[in-house]
Amino acid sequence: MTAWPRTTPPRPRQRVLGPWDSRAPARRRAHGLTADERAALAALQGGACALCGRTGEPLEVDHDHRHCPGPTGCRSCVRGLLCPRCNTALGKIGDRNIPTLLRYLAR
Numbered sequence: 817m818t819a820w821p822r823t824t825p826p827r828p829r830q831r832v833l834g835p836w837d838s839r840a841p842a843r844r845r846a847h848g849l850t851a852d853e854r855a856a857l858a859a860l861q862g863g864a865c866a867l868c869g870r871t872g873e874p875l876e877v878d879h880d881h882r883h884c885p886g887p888t889g890c891r892s893c894v895r896g897l898l899c900p901r902c903n904t905a906l907g908k909i910g911d912r913n914i915p916t917l918l919r920y921l922a923r
Contacts, residue, residue: 847877847879847891848890848891848894849877849894854877854897857896861897865897865899865902866896866898866902867899868899868901868902870899875897876899876900877894877897878897878898878906879893879894879895880895881910882911882912
């Protein structure tokens with residue numbers, strides 16, 4: 817079986833990066849942390865998630881949404897680095913519901 821001859825040039829595989837893409841330069845500076853500061857924070861945590869201790873996954877910056885309610889916070893509201901699973905769970909629970917969750921789990 818032979819492939820049909822291509823009559824049009826192939827489309828470029830790389831799309832233009834939007835402001836919320838993780839590879840975009842502005843996104844890399846989210847929360848006001850430089851790459852060195854982020855690496856120092858990861859080393860302080862032993863390269864593991866601050867909640868579950870899981871290693872081997874890319875760590876995401878967790879920030880206090882009460883201080884900076886938008887998607888990117890400032891340097892002073894960074895709490896630590898979390899694995900994607902813990903960061904998603906914390907985002908779904910919400911900062912305001914954590915005391916309620918802890919009381920529920922203590923029952």
